[in-house]
Amino acid sequence: MAQLYVRDVPMLCPPGQAEADLLQVLWCPFDHLAHPETALFWRSADTVTDILDTPPEPPAIQFPGYLPEPCLLAPEQITEYPNIMELGKGLQQQLEDWRRWQEAGAVLGSSDTPYPLDSSDRPYSKDFYNEFYTGRLSVAPGWKVGGWTRWDLTDPRPRLCPSCGTEMDPLLTIASEEWNSNYPDWIPHEDRARSLSSTTHPEPHNPTMLGLAGGYGLQLHVCPVSPDHPHIELIQ
Numbered sequence: 001m002a003q004l005y006v007r008d009v010p011m012l013c014p015p016g017q018a019e020a021d022l023l024q025v026l027w028c029p030f031d032h033l034a035h036p037e038t039a040l041f042w043r044s045a046d047t048v049t050d051i052l053d054t055p056p057e058p059p060a061i062q063f064p065g066y067l068p069e070p071c072l073l074a075p076e077q078i079t080e081y082p083n084i085m086e087l088g089k090g091l092q093q094q095l096e097d098w099r100r101w102q103e104a105g106a107v108l109g110s111s112d113t114p115y116p117l118d119s120s121d122r123p124y125s126k127d128f129y130n131e132f133y134t135g136r137l138s139v140a141p142g143w144k145v146g147g148w149t150r151w152d153l154t155d156p157r158p159r160l161c162p163s164c165g166t167e168m169d170p171l172l173t174i175a176s177e178e179w180n181s182n183y184p185d186w187i188p189h190e191d192r193a194r195s196l197s198s199t200t201h202p203e204p205h206n207p208t209m210l211g212l213a214g215g216y217g218l219q220l221h222v223c224p225v226s227p228d229h230p231h232i233e234l235i236q
Contacts (some may be wrong), residue, residue, distance in 0.1 A: 001025050001026055001027050001038075001068060001112070001174075002023075002024070002172070002214065003022070003023070003024050003066075004022070004023045004025075004145065004172075004175070005021060005022055005026075005045060006021040006022070007021065008075050009073075009075050009145050011077070011145055012145050012146075013221050014042045014227060015223060015224050015225070015227045016114070016168075016211070019044055020042035020043060020044055020227075021044060021045050022042070022044065022045045022048065023040065023041070023042055023172075024040075024041040024043060024044075025038060025039070025040055025041075025172060025174075025220070026038065026039045026214075027039070027066075027111065028127055029058050029060075029061035029062060029063075029066035029067055030062040030066075032062070036066055036212070036218070037046040037230070037233075038218070038220060038233060040171075040220070040222070040227075040231055045228040048204070053084055055070060056153070059205060060115045063066050063211070064209075064211075065176075065209065065210055065211025065212065066210070066211075066212075068208040068210050069207065069208050069209045071207045071208055076188070077138055079180060080135045080138065080140045080147055081133075081138050081139075082139070082148045082149055083134075083138055083139055083148060083149070083150065083151045083156065084130055084134060084138060085132055085155055085156050086148070086149075086151070088145070093098070095101075095129050095133050096126060096129045097122065098123050098129075101132070103148050106132075106136070109184070109185075112128075112131075112135075123156065128181055134183075135183040135185060135186075136143075136167055136183075136185050137194070138200050140186055141175065141177065141178065141179050141180055141183065141186050142177070142178035142179060143172075143173060143174060143175050143178065143208075144172075144175075145171070145172055145173075146169070146170055146171070147170055147173070148232070149221075150173065151236055152216060152220065152236045153216065153235065153236050154236070159221045159224065159232060159234065161223035161230075161232075162232070163223065163226075163228050163230065164167050164223065164225055164226075164228040164232055165180060165190070165225055166224060166225050167198075167222070168189045168221035168222060168223050168231075168232060169221060169222055169223075169224045170219060170220075170221055171220045171221060171225050171231065172219070172220045173217050173218070173220075174210070174212065174217060174218040174220070175217040175218045176206065176210050176212050176213075176215045176217060177204050177205045177206045177213050177215065178191070178204075178205055178206060178207065178214060179191065180205070181203065181205070191204045191205070199203060212235070213235045216235050216236060217231070217232060217235070217236060218234070218235055219234040219235075220232075220234075221233075221234065221235060
C-alpha cells in the first residue's frame, strides 16, 4: 500500500531498529470495524532484491476507494503546529489578539471570513481566529510522516501503547485528500497550476484516489519503546 525509504523521508525513524531504512505498510482492503486493518514491516533496503515491476492487486476489494492508485513520492518538509484543541488556554487567548498576528505579518486572504467585532485587540470573532490558525498554521492536510495528530471527529485523547502504556508517536497519516480548497495556503504550487479537468490528473487533490471513512484520514501511531509493540490506528 505504501513503501517509504529513510533516504527520501529522513524523519522516518524506525522504533528501536537503527539498521532499518525501509517501511512497508500493507492493509486489508475490507472494513475491520471502522477502517482497513494495517500491518507495518520495517526492513533493510539492502535485503530487498526481488523487486516486482508491477505491484500485485488484491483479488477483491470492499470499496473502490480502498485501492490506491500507484504514484511516486515528492517529499517536502514543512512546519506545522498542534491542533488548537491541544493548546493551553493561555495560548488560545493569545491567538485571539489580532495585534500579534499583524506583528507576525499576517494578511487576510480572499478565503478569510473576518466576522468583525467592536474591539481593538480582538476585532474578529473567536471562530475566525480558530479558522485562521487552523487554515494557516495548524495540522497540515495530506499524507505525512510524523507531525501533529489531527483531531476532527473527536477531541484529543491519549494514545497509549497497549503493551506498556507509553504515549505513542504519530508515524504515518494516510489521507483521503492531499489538500482542501477551503485552505489554499496548503495547496502545493504545482497543484495550483493544474486544471481540475486534466486527463492525467483528474483529481489533483487526491492523486491516490483513496476514500476512507467518508473522506477522513487513517493515522498510524507507534510505540517509541519497541517495534514489537502493536501500533494503533486512528480515524480522524
